[in-house]
Amino acid sequence: MRRDRISRLASQRRLYTNETYDQARSQLRPAQPPIPAATGEQLRFEADLFYQVLDSRSDFTAYPFGIRRVCPSSDSIELEVESEQRAREILHTILPSYEPGGEIHGMPGLRIWQRTRDGIQIHQSGRATSAWLTGLPASAWKRVETEALDILLEEAAWRPLWKGPDHWSDEELAFEQRWNTGEWSHNFQAGAWCSSGLLRRLALFHTITPADHVSGYRGLGIRGYDSPDPVRWCLDLDHRTGIPYRKQELVDALTDPVFGLPVSRADHLDAIYPPHEMKNWIRLDDEARTGLIELRFTTFDYPTLHHRKKDAPKYQTIVETIRARVDAVLATC
Structure with missing residues (x-):
């Protein structure tokens, strides 16, 4: 790509992502859209994640939905969270747990894949999915996860499914089969491009x-x-x-x-x-x-x-x- 065209694309992409110019430029790929679309399992994953990000907000935030920056790539997405409070709301919402009686809370199959000094990588076990949650030091993400675990074990008496096993639990599989295979799920998947697309342009x-x-x-x-x-x-x-x-x-x-x-x-x-x-x-x-x-x-x-x-x-x-x-x-x- 010509240098002047690359510069224009990077500058325009920043309006959709709030990346730095260098970050936006580094994500541009020849023969690919400047903001690539998610596909396959990643598409449905991001659609669910967008819904959870909207649904988890319970307090006033500095940035819309509490996300300062997004960085979409062809096979993953990074969400830079603005504060520890917002990280707490998101993790408490997306981490899956089992309530005795059959109810699954959070995103079924979700697991924390990696922990680095820049954040955590989440995915759905056995599926080609990935998202990075960043913006806070590793100690803050660990603290927020520990708080979620303590609440489940001490206050709610629910089982934290994200702590293991790595594969989907029987409860998650049963919940997925019961609730995520009907007509509503079909409509949600048909429109997954929309919610994933909004997440990538937040x-x-x-x-x-x-x-x-x-x-x-x-x-x-x-x-x-x-x-x-x-x-x-x-x-x-x-x-x-x-x-x-x-x-x-x-x-x-x-x-x-x-x-x-x-x-x-x-x-x-x-x-x-x-x-x-x-x-x-x-x-x-x-x-x-x-x-x-x-x-x-x-x-x-x-x-x-x-x-x-x-x-x-x-x-x-x-x-x-x-x-x-x-x-x-x-x-x-």
């Missing part, structure tokens, strides 16, 4: 949009499709009073033919089932209608962002980081 929600806070969840399907209802990802973007939404900029980035996803405006849904706030809601879906993204732009003044002297100490750094990144986005307008 930084867009703080490099393009000046939102103070972004949250999301997996919503119920919307009628109006000839095929089974696609999985719907509802993403709420909260802004302070007077802060522009930059809706079109985010849509342009998500639909970019080189860096974005194969989605466009889902005008057919707005005509039949208009959203609650037509002016500030945008729906995107693919031509086959297997995935649906619902962007909800709102104005909401969080007290912690307006009364800094009254902030609890743990929020002070978060508040400062939010203000700095919002100001950085506004400076590019």
